[in-house]
Amino acid sequence: MKKAVVTGIGGYVPKGILTNKDLETIVDTSDEWITTRTGIKERRIAAKNQVTTDLALEASKIAIKKAGIRPRQIDYIIFATATPDMLFPSAGCLLQHKLGAKNAAAFDIAAGCSGFIYALSIAEKYIECGSAEHILVVGAEILSRIVDWSDRTTCVLFGDGAGAVLLSAKNGDRGIISTVIRSDGSYGDLLKLPGGGSLFPPSYESIDNKLHYIKMSGNEVFKKAVKSMEDIAVELLETNGYEGKDVDLLVPHQANMRIIQAVQKRTNIPENRTYVNIHKYGNTSAASIPIALFEAEERGFLKERDLVLCIAFGAGFTWGGSLIRW
Numbered sequence: 001m002k003k004a005v006v007t008g009i010g011g012y013v014p015k016g017i018l019t020n021k022d023l024e025t026i027v028d029t030s031d032e033w034i035t036t037r038t039g040i041k042e043r044r045i046a047a048k049n050q051v052t053t054d055l056a057l058e059a060s061k062i063a064i065k066k067a068g069i070r071p072r073q074i075d076y077i078i079f080a081t082a083t084p085d086m087l088f089p090s091a092g093c094l095l096q097h098k099l100g101a102k103n104a105a106a107f108d109i110a111a112g113c114s115g116f117i118y119a120l121s122i123a124e125k126y127i128e129c130g131s132a133e134h135i136l137v138v139g140a141e142i143l144s145r146i147v148d149w150s151d152r153t154t155c156v157l158f159g160d161g162a163g164a165v166l167l168s169a170k171n172g173d174r175g176i177i178s179t180v181i182r183s184d185g186s187y188g189d190l191l192k193l194p195g196g197g198s199l200f201p202p203s204y205e206s207i208d209n210k211l212h213y214i215k216m217s218g219n220e221v222f223k224k225a226v227k228s229m230e231d232i233a234v235e236l237l238e239t240n241g242y243e244g245k246d247v248d249l250l251v252p253h254q255a256n257m258r259i260i261q262a263v264q265k266r267t268n269i270p271e272n273r274t275y276v277n278i279h280k281y282g283n284t285s286a287a288s289i290p291i292a293l294f295e296a297e298e299r300g301f302l303k304e305r306d307l308v309l310c311i312a313f314g315a316g317f318t319w320g321g322s323l324i325r326w
């Protein structure tokens with residue numbers, strides 16, 4: 001059986017920077033509160049003329065170039081996002097056209113901040129069952145367009161960006177070892193964007209009630225995120241015969257530094273083997289893990305054959321993880 005090996009990875013963040021100090025002038029918050037409660041110092045904000053698939057295009061071009069293939073060789077584009085350019089056509093199809101990936105089937109995954117892991121899980125199966133040679137997995141978001149800039153409990157947390165990996169079918173023992181995904185829809189109310197769907201289609205009333213913005217019960221989400229991410233990390237290691245000490249790099253979803261520290265403690269993976277960039281980008285949802293993987297590789301923290309553990313948690317609730325022999 002061939003395995004899904006990462007043959008190329010790319011990332012892109014927009015140039016615009018919004019610091020905690022800038023936010024102090026927008027809502028009643030402080031650099032001290034944001035830094036101590038989350039670890040975030042600044043985040044990137046897309047330019048007015050950029051859409052999510054523009055960010056994805058930049059990241060994808062890097063991944064495809066590194067993989068040394070042509071866009072026409074891609075069999076599938078799986079695009080994880082909570083902020084597609086529009087409801088349909090899918091961001092996957094829009095990206096397919098921008099890339100000229102004419103032979104790819106393209107679709108989106110809606111799994112909030114776990115979207116990239118969900119997309120990886122699907123790509124892994126297509127490759128392992130022999131249905132695909134090359135798959136582009138993308139996580140990209142422009143969350144700045146769906147945050148309520150008057151709500152200090154959410155607007156300080158999120159940022160914009162994109163990451164992409166090119167997975168190729170290869171013989172050998174490198175590649176995705178195992179991916180696990182989970183969900184529990186009974187927690188849906190704790191993290192949602194209620195407007196714009198069939199429940200609350202756009203209306204003057206939905207806009208007056210700010211239904212087109214992220215609503216989050218932060219503290220309740222926090223507690224469940226810690227437990228779920230810890231549990232999935234331990235499960236992935238145990239079921240595959242590894243311990244924390246075997247992991248060369250932990251790449252967690254970057255939502256809160258305190259969640260990341262809790263996972264490090266539970267799995268015995270030290271700080272110097274955990275990739276963190278939350279201070280620079282905040283929570284970029286489905287883009288956070290591929291951006292972190294891209295940076296880690298660029299900066300020499302990620303080498304061929306390293307054991308990499310990626311874990312995420314998000315709206316749904318959804319959570320999951322992937323263990324990869326890089």
Ligand code: UT7
Nearest residue numbers: 029030033113152153156218219221222225255256313314
């Ligand atoms: O990525 C998908 C999943 N998302 C997450 O994993 C996010 C999970 N949640 C979190 O990261 C944290 O819950 C937050 C960072 C959102 C909040 O931290 P917390 O320690 O859970 O704080 P809290 O919500 O319990 O709020 C504590 C206090 C409140 O004031 P009172 O009621 O104690 O007077 C808030 O009003 O902090 C206040 N507060 C703020 N103060 C200054 C909330 N937001 C801010 C703010 N600046 N931006």
